[in-house]
Amino acid sequence: MRVGILAEKIGMSRYYDGNNVNQAVTLLKVTNCKVVSIQSLGKNGYNSITLSHGNSKKTNKPFKSFLKKNNLIAFSNCNEFRVSSIENYKVGDEINASNFKVGQYVDVSAKSIGKGFAGGMKRHNFAGNRATHGVSISHRSHGSTGQCQDPGKVFKGKKMAGRLGNKKTTTQNLLVLKIDEDNNLLIVKGSVPGHKGSLVKIVDSVKKNQNIAELIGSQTLKNTDTEQTTEISSVENKDDINPNTKNEENQAKDSTVEGKTLSKTVDTTNESVNKNTSSDVNKDNT
Numbered sequence: 399m400r401v402g403i404l405a406e407k408i409g410m411s412r413y414y415d416g417n418n419v420n421q422a423v424t425l426l427k428v429t430n431c432k433v434v435s436i437q438s439l440g441k442n443g444y445n446s447i448t449l450s451h452g453n454s455k456k457t458n459k460p461f462k463s464f465l466k467k468n469n470l471i472a473f474s475n476c477n478e479f480r481v482s483s484i485e486n487y488k489v490g491d492e493i494n495a496s497n498f499k500v501g502q503y504v505d506v507s508a509k510s511i512g513k514g515f516a517g518g519m520k521r522h523n524f525a526g527n528r529a530t531h532g533v534s535i536s537h538r539s540h541g542s543t544g545q546c547q548d549p550g551k552v553f554k555g556k557k558m559a560g561r562l563g564n565k566k567t568t569t570q571n572l573l574v575l576k577i578d579e580d581n582n583l584l585i586v587k588g589s590v591p592g593h594k595g596s597l598v599k600i601v602d603s604v605k606k607n608q609n610i611a612e613l614i615g616s617q618t619l620k621n622t623d624t625e626q627t628t629e630i631s632s633v634e635n636k637d638d639i640n641p642n643t644k645n646e647e648n649q650a651k652d653s654t655v656e657g658k659t660l661s662k663t664v665d666t667t668n669e670s671v672n673k674n675t676s677s678d679v680n681k682d683n684t
């Protein structure tokens with residue numbers, strides 16, 4: 399189990415992916431997400447990490463002493479994440495949007511938008527009563543809720559009219575389309591529960607069998623490939639940019655070759671002249 403992250407829902411927008419397809423996305427902003435406490439297996443019975451989110455100006459004395467003890471900034475919210483290992487974490491470490499990778503799936507949890515008191519048809523999708531023929535004033539009522547004299551009561555959890563929304567909801571298997579590390583933004587495909595400005599909890603998808611290490615490795619390979627291609631293109635550009643230098647080098651090579659050939663011809667002529675003079679002298683002596 400990996401650590402998740404806490405973020406703020408900015409709102410929905412559109413995003414054009416690599417295939418130029420218009421995708422409806424949700425923008426999630428990560429702010430002051432730091433490790434504020436660590437629970438270990440030996441001390442607490444389980445491994446978990448508590449992360450903070452946001453900034454707060456109002457603090458009481460116990461909270462101030464806690465912040466001073468751990469050298470932290472005042473935060474507005476915090477949440478606990480179960481992890482398999484706590485070796486790589488310490489209090490004060492910052493976790494940003496790069497905790498997730500492009501192409502992976504995540505589960506997002508938040509409180510849904512509160513809609514107030516709603517009837518059975520809106521809250522539970524009941525069919526309602528007939529519109530005419532004997533039904534008077536109770537067209538949208540949910541009907542009978544109990545049984546007879548036995549048991550003589552309405553069971554708990556009966557689907558009836560009541561408050562709709564404002565409950566913890568999880569949307570699963572949302573694809574991460576882009577991560578903006580400069581602005582600490584997470585761009586997720588689809589809708590996310592909660593109103594604008596609400597706090598959301600993001601974790602790796604539970605139902606998807608995905609290997610995050612492979613995604614990280616593939617992204618690093620892509621980065622190295624792009625670096626190599628840029629180096630090759632830069633070398634090619636250097637060769638293409640300076641054609642005059644090539645011409646000058648070729649001219650210099652040609653001139654050196656011509657000089658060598660001229661020197662060789664001069665040497666051969668001198669040798670032939672010396673041979674002729676020596677032969678004439680020998681004839682005179684004889």
